[in-house]
């Protein structure tokens with residue numbers, strides 16, 4: 001296929017050149033109706049491109065994307081990977097069916113379970129005591145679970161994690177296929193993986209049947225641009241289309257589609273070189289920061305450690321605990337002192353997502369900020385929350401998530417022993433510490449309350465102060 005083509009961008013351009021006027025939506029009439037203030041902040045160009053694009057242009061752009069990344073089909077979506085995940089899950093599973101899921105899920109997966117009415121069989125992530133992070137479950141864990149639960153409808157892996165450690169997708173795909181079920185992969189951070197061999201193996205090329213990606217996370221898409229890739233023949237593309245139709249907007253944004261179209265064209269033309277440079281810059285930065293006393297930098301030696309099969313070298317993970325600081329505080333410090341926003345700050349580390357867009361100046365600014373942090377660390381301003389052992393957070397799934405979510409509920413101050421009716425996801429990374437149907441224990445309650453005090457963001461709890469928790473009424 002001619003990968004220089006950009007059907008969606010062409011359609012937007014053509015709409016403007018043909019001097020058409022619309023008495024349909026959108027009512028701003030290509031920006032005529034916006035005021036100067038709006039134009040100054042958002043730019044008139046954004047409104048001029050906000051046209052309703054012909055479906056044909058989107059289908060052609062999807063075919064080009066599928067060709068570029070080695071998928072059987074690509075489906076663009078405009079409501080983030082959240083709705084793509086709902087769509088994918090509703091395609092491979094449904095009411096009463098079991099799905100094998102890595103417990104290290106983003107909250108969108110839990111919402112999908114609630115929508116589908118499916119029953120999760122959890123794969124427990126591997127806790128790495130040395131680095132104090134959880135890695136995706138291993139192929140052996142999947143094999144064992146499939147032996148134990150033969151009536152699984154699909155397998156879902158989340159890889160790589162926000163920390164950049166990845167699962168053995170190829171091995172897990174083989175196991176799922178031997179079992180006759182599809183493998184779904186949440187690869188929200190990896191839409192550029194097909195374009196460079198030194199990045200984690202792209203799930204679609206490793207045999208996954210459905211892959212969900214956010215184009216806006218590490219790539220060139222506008223926020224909310226997402227796609228679902230289809231591989232193999234275990235998933236019915238018509239089912240997928242119908243499920244997406246059920247969930248998505250009826251007025252998708254041409255801006256988002258256009259940004260995906262342009263990103264694909266750029267990656268095919270120059271992606272390898274751009275990513276090569278990004279990897280080189282990332283490796284230099286890692287070596288430089290690795291020499292700074294007080295900072296601990298994760299590197300490729302993590303591969304082979306426990307279940308880690310892949311590692312994303314564009315995730316910069318810096319442990320600041322030797323400075324007596326939490327990642328929460330350093331995240332705030334970076335913003336206040338250097339106007340630098342990092343992806344994630346947790347109890348002990350800060351994660352930066354590095355991309356092909358970051359130039360030398362940006363990297364120098366980041367390196368300088370970390371060096372200053374280590375040379376003149378701020379006074380610790382909050383206690384580091386004790387991260388419980390992973391097995392203490394290994395909660396009993398006492399009830400189906402959907403049943404618990406829709407059950408009669410009450411708010412209680414001491415929920416230990418009770419079944420949760422809510423999802424509570426410290427953010428980022430947005431992995432629920434507890435989800436509907438799981439039984440609270442003391443450890444998870446203490447962890448959440450201490451985390452909130454230390455600066456964890458918890459966007460989805462019924463009581464934002466965590467004085468009470470929403471449980472199933474008994």
Ligand SMILES: Cc1ncc(COP(=O)(O)O)c(C=O)c1O
Pocket residue numbers: 079080081082083085106108158186188189214224226429430
């Ligand atoms: C692993 C993972 N999956 C899915 C999502 C949801 O993506 P979106 O924000 O595009 O809806 C996220 C977002 O943080 C994520 O990190």
